[in-house]
Amino acid sequence: MSGDSASIRFDGQVVLVTGGGRGIGRGDALLFADRGAHVIVNDLDRDVAVSVVDEIVAAGGRATAAAGDVVADAPAIVNTALEAGGRLDALVNNAGIAWDQPFRPSDAVTEVERLLRIHTLGTVALTAAAWEALAASQGRIVNTTSGAVMGLRHSTAYATAKGAILGFTRSLALEAADVGIKVNAIMPMARTRMYELAGGQVGSDEDRWMQQFFPAEAIAPTVVFLASDAVPYNGQVIETSRWTTAHVELAVTPYLPAATPEEVRDSLARAGGELTVVAGLAEMLAGKMAGS
Numbered sequence: 001m002s003g004d005s006a007s008i009r010f011d012g013q014v015v016l017v018t019g020g021g022r023g024i025g026r027g028d029a030l031l032f033a034d035r036g037a038h039v040i041v042n043d044l045d046r047d048v049a050v051s052v053v054d055e056i057v058a059a060g061g062r063a064t065a066a067a068g069d070v071v072a073d074a075p076a077i078v079n080t081a082l083e084a085g086g087r088l089d090a091l092v093n094n095a096g097i098a099w100d101q102p103f104r105p106s107d108a109v110t111e112v113e114r115l116l117r118i119h120t121l122g123t124v125a126l127t128a129a130a131w132e133a134l135a136a137s138q139g140r141i142v143n144t145t146s147g148a149v150m151g152l153r154h155s156t157a158y159a160t161a162k163g164a165i166l167g168f169t170r171s172l173a174l175e176a177a178d179v180g181i182k183v184n185a186i187m188p189m190a191r192t193r194m195y196e197l198a199g200g201q202v203g204s205d206e207d208r209w210m211q212q213f214f215p216a217e218a219i220a221p222t223v224v225f226l227a228s229d230a231v232p233y234n235g236q237v238i239e240t241s242r243w244t245t246a247h248v249e250l251a252v253t254p255y256l257p258a259a260t261p262e263e264v265r266d267s268l269a270r271a272g273g274e275l276t277v278v279a280g281l282a283e284m285l286a287g288k289m290a291g292s
Helices: 025-033 046-059 072-086 109-137 156-179 193-197 206-213 218-228 261-270 281-289
Strands: 014-017 040-043 062-065 089-094 140-144 182-188 236-242 244-246
Touching: 014 025, 014 072, 025 040, 025 046, 025 062, 025 218, 040 046, 040 072, 046 062, 072 109, 109 140, 109 156, 109 193, 140 156, 140 218, 156 182, 156 236, 182 218, 218 236, 261 281
Parallel strands: 014 040, 014 089, 040 062, 089 140, 140 182, 182 236
Antiparallel strands: 236 244
């Protein structure tokens, strides 16, 4: 058996979960509360946020509802957390929607703008509003990207927004380290209400399979760990689904000659074997300059 066996607890800590009224966010909120956190449950729908708060309080935990839009109301949401708990130790940027639609030139810009606002700008707005409080507590941020960034048919707008969050996470982590904040991201897959919004058929064989093997609550253990003061990572992306986790890494092949189009053709054809994991652009450039 390896690793630290100490329990991960949040006693005396305040954790804000956006999109916490349903699905993955609800599962996160319940587990945070079970581990001792005062949970700030944000959702655009006040009724579902209050419902989760009531569930937590009934179980003996502490929670406060903070309904609102993650872009327009970001400062007010953070203020609710600070007024309720006096501090903020972790921010989980979970709010978002799924969208399943073929790429259509007629409305491609509109759809990307809409998804960027909901996913990306919401993540940025809450992070900005919470920054000073998280720096004061040496806190943690957990963002939510998606496996769609690997390539998924009918998900161009969604993958664009989630890809922006991946880039935001990796770059922000470098600056966050200067003030003691750790920033990581999850890449979850779970059966949530978004499955229906993305065109999934309720009650179908696929739906039953998703509910059995990819329940929303299976994501919470990874989120809770990444939001804890025990997390050693910064700038990492963790795939999580079906009660499993895995590191998602960015890697490059060896650098080969590419001074002419023909060399580019031949070098890329040869470069599919050895991979080197890189922490960021600076490390990539260092590798490129080695031996020059």
